[in-house]
Amino acid sequence: MKVELVEIKKYFGPVRANDGVSMTVEPGTIHGLLGENGAGKTTLMKCLSGYLHPDGGKILIDGRPVAFASPAEAIGHGIGMLHQDPLDFPQMRVLDNFLLAFDDRLMPDRREGLRLLRELGRRFHFDLDPDAEVGRLTVGERQQLEILRLLALGARVIILDEPTTGISAPQKAQLFETLRLLAEEEGRSVIFVSHKLEEVETLCDRVTVLRQGKVAGEAEKPFSVDRLVEMMFGRSLPPPTRPPVPLGPPVLEVEDLTVASYRLAVEGASLEVRAGEVIGLAGLEGSGQRLFMRACAGLERVTAGRIVVDGRDLTGAPYRRFLEAGVAYLPAGRLEEGLIPGLTLTEHFALVEREGPFLIDWKAAREQALERIRHYNIVGRPETTVEALSGGNQQRVLLALLPHGLRLLLLEHPTRGLDVESANWVWQQLLARREEGTAILFISADLDELLERADRIVVFFAGRMMEPLVAEQTTVEQLGYLIGGKTTKTQRARRFSL
Amino acid sequence: MEIEFLVQTLSSLVAAASPVVLASIGETISEKSGVINLSLDGSIALSAMTGFAVAFTTGSVWLGMLAAMAVGALMALVVAFASITLRLEQVAVGFVLAMLGLELADFLGNPFVRKPGPSVPHWPIPYLSEVPILGPILFDQNLVVYLSFLAVVVTWWWIYKTQPGLKLQGVGERPESAFARGVNVNRLRYIYTVVGGALVGLAGASYSLSIKLGWSHRHTFGIGWIALAIVIFGGWDPWRVAAGSYLFGLLKALGSILQRNPAFANVPTQIFSSAPFALMIFALLLISSEGVDRLLALLPPRVARRIDRAIRGRPPGGLGRPFVQE
Numbered sequence: 001m002k003v004e005l006v007e008i009k010k011y012f013g014p015v016r017a018n019d020g021v022s023m024t025v026e027p028g029t030i031h032g033l034l035g036e037n038g039a040g041k042t043t044l045m046k047c048l049s050g051y052l053h054p055d056g057g058k059i060l061i062d063g064r065p066v067a068f069a070s071p072a073e074a075i076g077h078g079i080g081m082l083h084q085d086p087l088d089f090p091q092m093r094v095l096d097n098f099l100l101a102f103d104d105r106l107m108p109d110r111r112e113g114l115r116l117l118r119e120l121g122r123r124f125h126f127d128l129d130p131d132a133e134v135g136r137l138t139v140g141e142r143q144q145l146e147i148l149r150l151l152a153l154g155a156r157v158i159i160l161d162e163p164t165t166g167i168s169a170p171q172k173a174q175l176f177e178t179l180r181l182l183a184e185e186e187g188r189s190v191i192f193v194s195h196k197l198e199e200v201e202t203l204c205d206r207v208t209v210l211r212q213g214k215v216a217g218e219a220e221k222p223f224s225v226d227r228l229v230e231m232m233f234g235r236s237l238p239p240p241t242r243p244p245v246p247l248g249p250p251v252l253e254v255e256d257l258t259v260a261s262y263r264l265a266v267e268g269a270s271l272e273v274r275a276g277e278v279i280g281l282a283g284l285e286g287s288g289q290r291l292f293m294r295a296c297a298g299l300e301r302v303t304a305g306r307i308v309v310d311g312r313d314l315t316g317a318p319y320r321r322f323l324e325a326g327v328a329y330l331p332a333g334r335l336e337e338g339l340i341p342g343l344t345l346t347e348h349f350a351l352v353e354r355e356g357p358f359l360i361d362w363k364a365a366r367e368q369a370l371e372r373i374r375h376y377n378i379v380g381r382p383e384t385t386v387e388a389l390s391g392g393n394q395q396r397v398l399l400a401l402l403p404h405g406l407r408l409l410l411l412e413h414p415t416r417g418l419d420v421e422s423a424n425w426v427w428q429q430l431l432a433r434r435e436e437g438t439a440i441l442f443i444s445a446d447l448d449e450l451l452e453r454a455d456r457i458v459v460f461f462a463g464r465m466m467e468p469l470v471a472e473q474t475t476v477e478q479l480g481y482l483i484g485g486k487t488t489k490t491q492r493a494r495r496f497s498l
Numbered sequence: 499m500e501i502e503f504l505v506q507t508l509s510s511l512v513a514a515a516s517p518v519v520l521a522s523i524g525e526t527i528s529e530k531s532g533v534i535n536l537s538l539d540g541s542i543a544l545s546a547m548t549g550f551a552v553a554f555t556t557g558s559v560w561l562g563m564l565a566a567m568a569v570g571a572l573m574a575l576v577v578a579f580a581s582i583t584l585r586l587e588q589v590a591v592g593f594v595l596a597m598l599g600l601e602l603a604d605f606l607g608n609p610f611v612r613k614p615g616p617s618v619p620h621w622p623i624p625y626l627s628e629v630p631i632l633g634p635i636l637f638d639q640n641l642v643v644y645l646s647f648l649a650v651v652v653t654w655w656w657i658y659k660t661q662p663g664l665k666l667q668g669v670g671e672r673p674e675s676a677f678a679r680g681v682n683v684n685r686l687r688y689i690y691t692v693v694g695g696a697l698v699g700l701a702g703a704s705y706s707l708s709i710k711l712g713w714s715h716r717h718t719f720g721i722g723w724i725a726l727a728i729v730i731f732g733g734w735d736p737w738r739v740a741a742g743s744y745l746f747g748l749l750k751a752l753g754s755i756l757q758r759n760p761a762f763a764n765v766p767t768q769i770f771s772s773a774p775f776a777l778m779i780f781a782l783l784l785i786s787s788e789g790v791d792r793l794l795a796l797l798p799p800r801v802a803r804r805i806d807r808a809i810r811g812r813p814p815g816g817l818g819r820p821f822v823q824e
Contacts, residue, residue: 046824051678051824052824070677070680071677071678071679071680072678072679072680073680075680083678087672087674087675087678088672088675089667089668089671089672089675089815090671090672090815091671091812091814091815092667092668092671096664096667099661099664100664100665100667100668100676100679101661101664101665101668101676101679101680101681102661103661104661105661106660106661106662107659107660107661108660108661108664260795261795263799
């Protein structure tokens with residue numbers, strides 16, 4: 001099935017999200033759609049899959065014009081989209097998710113559904129438990145379920161929006177293998193939306209690059225990375241720099257810590273972090289790294305061990321005491337836990353002003369907000385509410401809200417969903433804080449980020465915390481192995497000699 | 499003698515619990531679709547009054563029941579229109595309607611206060627009612643009680659066994675995902691809110707035409723609020739919601755038994771009539787408390803997860819959230 005988008009236009013108020021975008025996807029190919037955050041990739045794909053109605057332009061399938069009133073109509077024409085956050089039902093079981101709205105019969109045929117799910121799963125080596133609750137699956141498994149569902153509904157064109165955010169390295173490899181199988185052997189078309197250059201480079205046959213709602217260029221395999229970068233950003237980017245900082249005294253000492261939820265326990269974890277040091281916490285989602293980090297922020301109940309911040313024993317102390325000791329925690333859920341949807345930027349900045357007078361001086365608060373918006377390069381006005389900002393700008397606001405002179409900064413996925421430029425900017429800000437003697441602990445699923453930004457890396461597997469690795473002496477492969485629960489030979493040898 | 503007394507008590511308990519069962523099942527249906535119908539208490543009062551008034555005037559119990567269901571459905575329709583179409587705050591709209599319904603029932607029901615009127619005829623089911631013990635408890639009742647049984651079973655079957663039921667779950671759980679699959683989210687929400695409201699109306703009718711015959715000031719005292727709590731207590735699952743309703747009935751029955759005991763003669767009667775409400779809230783607190791988490795942590799994870807799922811239901815993910823297509 002050949003899909004042509006001709007001069008697609010989609011406006012949101014004054015914002016031209018898509019301003020005359022054309023692209024052609026040939027059958028049997030993997031077509032990349034590349035662009036930085038806010039370039040209009042998702043909007044374009046939502047137009048193609050029936051979620052949005054374009055304000056102008058045409059969609060042609062095998063040369064015939066079509067218009068979709070809803071996603072259901074699009075899938076009826078063989079076009080299915082897998083969203084960045086899979087549109088499934090977390091509290092329901094896998095099989096029910098698969099069967100929901102599958103057909104119009106009164107009684108869903110569970111046996112037939114199960115057979116179909118198993119058969120498709122076998123073809124792509126997806127091992128999904130039909131009785132498992134979807135909310136307990138990893139993001140990667142939820143994607144697999146959605147892919148199977150779209151295929152079962154007869155999708156000939158599958159759109160994947162940033163599918164590699166939040167999935168593990170082996171799941172990513174498996175996903176890529178599946179996509180190749182779909183395109184090369186089954187003749188389906190795959191549209192792969194991403195802001196990650198390496199992924200597009202390894203996977204795609206053709207790529208369309210979007211910049212500010214317009215097509216910045218197209219390219220065929222083999223790609224020139226420099227050329228793609230230039231198309232994406234309009235200029236080439238300098239490689240990340242990392243000025244060395246002398247390490248100070250220890251600011252965080254964790255001794256033999258045990259924290260537990262009833263799903264998972266982290267036992268006997270010990271770590272010493274010195275001022276100016278950057279520690280990366282690695283591991284599959286739910287391996288204990290988040291539990292450990294939240295314990296260091298004073299947000300989890302500690303059952304054994306000690307947490308010492310700046311020489312003060314804070315074990316069991318309330319979160320407020322951690323804050324006073326100069327600990328800050330930036331959660332992954334920017335809008336859910338970090339910011340307050342509905343409040344404006346000015347209100348956010350006024351809110352963190354703890355020593356302020358009883359009555360807020362709104363004029364001064366607005367001035368201050370403007371100041372920080374300039375300094376942190378936030379695309380927004382003091383009156384903008386935070387939920388109206390893009391992910392990258394929300395992260396900038398969170399950084400702008402952090403007080404200075406912190407002792408310990410804890411970050412969950414600091415650059416998740418950000419494009420290269422925004423991610424570089426975020427790390428520049430973070431690394432600059434080391435000079436004030438701030439130690440940084442961050443969780444990331446991006447192996448390159450861990451190796452590039454951290455001094456030492458701590459891998460978690462099934463609640464077990466492993467010996468810290470020196471980032472400079474570690475390779476991507478080693479790290480990948482450890483995250484998957486396998487130890488390399490040298491590591492084993494070292495453990496036995498202890 | 500002892501057994502006879504027990505059977506009699508349980509039989510009246512099952513009958514007395516039927517309005518609560520009907521109302522909480524109705525509310526379960528509407529909340530499963532994502533709409534909180536907080537007007538329950540007013541809705542029950544108004545439909546109880548209407549049901550009795552219509553039955554009294556026409557002499558037909560059945561017309562009374564239908565009228566009551568229509569009133570419940572109408573109240574629910576107002577909630578649906580305000581929350582789905584106008585996207586107003588569901589809780590605020592429901593609360594105002596609850597107050598309004600109560601006052602309106604009082605005002606309009608004045609001519610019918612303490613008048614003797616018709617009641618739903620007793621209707622033992624042949625053969626089944628003769629089964630020892632269970633027969634007289636479950637099948638020697640009236641139609642409203644049987645309807646309350648049926649409501650539980652059919653609702654459970656519909657939600658968990660049928661394709662429309664899957665869609666209902668989906669609409670309440672995550673409307674965006676349901677929309678992506680071609681489900682008309684807002685239409686289904688309208689339908690289920692109104693159907694749930696009709697059951698609430700039937701609950702009102704069962705009050706004035708079967709349990710506590712007639713109409714009087716504050717006739718259905720507080721039953722709507724307790725039904726709302728039971729839906730949460732029952733974790734939005736029809737069987738557990740029914741169990742919660744009977745538990746509440748049991749607490750009330752125990753209250754009146756204890757009250758008759760000479761040993762408690764100088765305890766004020768208000769204690770016995772209000773204790774079930776307090777106990778229900780206490781039970782809710784207990785289930786959602788952190789202490790249960792700590793107990794579960796001692797068990798093997800598989801067992802803990804199963805128990806957690808059995809005693810605690812999570813609200814539908816899209817509960818109270820209007821759906822707007824991009």
